[in-house]
Structures are given as C-alpha cells and as structure tokens.
Amino acid sequence: MKRVVLVISSLSPGGAERVLALMANYWAAAGWAVTVYTLDDGTQPPFFDLDVAVQHRPLGIQGDSANIIVALWNNLRRIAVLRKAVLQSRPDTVISFGEKTNVVTVLATLGLGFKVIVSERTDPHAHKIGRLWDGLRWWAYARADLIVVQSQAALCYFLPEFRRNAMVIPNPVAMPSALYSERETGSSPSSIIAVGRLSQEKGFDLLLRTFARLTTLHPEWTLTIVGEGPLRSKLEALRDSLNLAGRVSMPGLVKNVYEYLARASLFVMTSEFEGFPNALCEAMACGLPVVCVDCPGGIREIIKPGENGVLVQRGDLDALAEAMHRLMSNATERQLLGRRAMDVSSAFSVEKVMRMWEKVVQ
Structure with missing residues (x-):
C-alpha cells in the first residue's frame, strides 16, 4: 500500500x-x-x-x-x-x-x-x-x-x-456531471459572476468600477462576487459609493460554488496575478463564457483568446469594459464561447491530472 x-x-x-x-x-x-x-x-x-x-x-x-x-x-x-x-x-x-x-x-x-x-x-x-x-x-x-x-x-x-x-x-477540474444542463435551464440571462478571495491581487475594485460604467447600458444585469477576505468592508463601501448596492451581491464563502456558477451567464476575472486559477477553470467547465485580464500566471495555458474566452490587456479598463459590454450584448457569442470553454473539463480532468501526480510519486 x-x-x-x-x-x-x-x-x-x-x-x-x-x-x-x-x-x-x-x-x-x-x-x-x-x-x-x-x-x-x-x-x-x-x-x-x-x-x-x-x-x-x-x-x-x-x-x-x-x-x-x-x-x-x-x-x-x-x-x-x-x-x-x-x-x-x-x-x-x-x-x-x-x-x-x-x-x-x-x-x-x-x-x-x-x-x-x-x-x-x-x-x-x-x-x-x-x-x-x-x-x-x-x-x-x-x-x-x-x-x-x-x-x-x-x-x-x-x-x-x-x-x-x-x-x-496543472490543477484538476472536477465538475458534477449534470451541471451543464442545470446551468442551461436555471441560469439568469443577465448575471455576471466573479470568484476569489477579497484581497488586493484579485482586482475586484477594478471589476466594480468597470461594471458601474456599464449599468446604464445594461440596466438588467447584476454582479455577484463570491468569496471572503480582508477587503470586504472597502469593497462594500466602493460598491455603495458607485450606487451599486442593488446590483452587486457579495455572499461570502460558499461550500458549493457550482450552485452560483450554474445561475450565471458570464464569468469575469480581474486578477493582478494567478497560479492556475481554479475558479476560472470551474466556470469554463460549467459552460460559462469568460472575460479575463491577461495577468501573469497560467492564464494563456487555459484560455485561447477568441476561441474559448476573451483576454484583455492588464490595466486597460476601457478594453475590459468593451469586452464585458460585447458579451453582455450578444447571447449568441456567449453561448459559442461557453460551449468551447467546456473543453477544459477534459484537458484538465481529475483522472488525467492525477495520473501525472502518480507518475512522480511512484
């Protein structure tokens, strides 16, 4: 043994x-x-x-x-x-x-x-x-x-x-087998989700400011930021100062993030740097279209720009706003990107990644 x-x-x-x-x-x-x-x-x-x-x-x-x-x-x-x-x-x-x-x-x-x-x-x-x-x-x-x-x-x-x-x-991507059909039938047509620790490197302040720029163009859209961390009070204050209290929810830590991903229609990641982001892979495995800041880390080993997701230059808020606006406005493009994004569940499957680990452990 x-x-x-x-x-x-x-x-x-x-x-x-x-x-x-x-x-x-x-x-x-x-x-x-x-x-x-x-x-x-x-x-x-x-x-x-x-x-x-x-x-x-x-x-x-x-x-x-x-x-x-x-x-x-x-x-x-x-x-x-x-x-x-x-x-x-x-x-x-x-x-x-x-x-x-x-x-x-x-x-x-x-x-x-x-x-x-x-x-x-x-x-x-x-x-x-x-x-x-x-x-x-x-x-x-x-x-x-x-x-x-x-x-x-x-x-x-x-x-x-x-x-x-x-x-x-890479990190393995685990996903309940029935999740995609659940997301299709239960998801809101106007819901953005972001997931991560409420800390500086996740860039949620940039996400809030960018979302605020789009609220007039997309009055039906909401934003949910799932996670907990030291910047909660500052982010809540920023949300309120941007008049987003009724549009942005921050439910804190959740045991099963897939329940939230299943109800969303767009995933956005604004990190300053990442390793191999679990949240991004899980969102893509759920069939969510993703907009992601092109930050240091393994992002380009997950996202093929224009094929299974959208990458925007780091620090370019105009480009981030434009990418979000484009996908918020185009359900067909969201569906196309989401279908292609699901390939991460096979590329980084638990079985494939654990075989890699077992080779080095043996």
Missing part, C-alpha cells in the same frame, strides 16, 4: 487547499494511506471535505512572530515537530504545498530518506515572499527530489538547473 504525506499551512478556503483535499480523497479512495499535516491548530475545521480514510493531523505550529529572534525559534520548532510527525507516518513520499511550507518541509525531512516533492501554488514572478524566504527557497528546492509548478510560465521563473528537476502539473 502506498503511503503519502501531504503538508500545507491549513485547510482554509483557497485554491491550494482545494487541490490538496481532492488529491487526498482520490488516493484514499484508491486504497492509499494518506496523512494530511497542517501547521494550524485545527480550531477551524477543514473547509473542504476529507474522506473518512484520510488522516488529518493539525500540528499547532502556525502563527506570527513578533521579531526575527522569535521567528527563528518558531521555525526551528516547526521543523522539529513536523520531522517527528513525518517519521511517525513512515511515508513513501512527502508532498508540500506553498513556498514557505515547502522550505520548512525540506528542512524537516533532511536525511530521512523519504521522497520529497515541493509544489509551488502561484506564479513566483509576481508573488513576492521576501529576500530571506526567497533565498531559503532556492536552497531548499535544490535539495528536494522534485519541484512541481502549475504552469509553463511559473516554470520559467526557475534557473535552468532547477528546471531539470521540475515538472508542470
């Missing part, structure tokens, strides 16, 4: 967390022994459901540090606690998620003889982690057995000697 340990900071809402939960459940269903170690204390239960066969063990070693001395002590403790936990699990392979967790995991497993795979979960060109952590990342990744990135764009960040020990594995 294959034994795998997965390490991540927590199982809170997020793309990396969703992918880890999917991987853990997939392998548990296949009869593997799967243990998930999180650095948090487990006070908050996992946002994503785990199979009963998956062992989830919070280690209680997460937290902020007041200064560099405390930070050093906390990280030494994290390394020691994680090392002991991994030894108890006796895995064949350890897979960690997220750059800082990757560093801690490599340090914790030095000399143990287990295969260690580190997984980058965003575009390192745009996501800055500080000079110290960046230096530690280079040191740690040189000692990992494999580096996994989500896109060719992310792979290009690494020096050639690192690329030789790296592999691109």
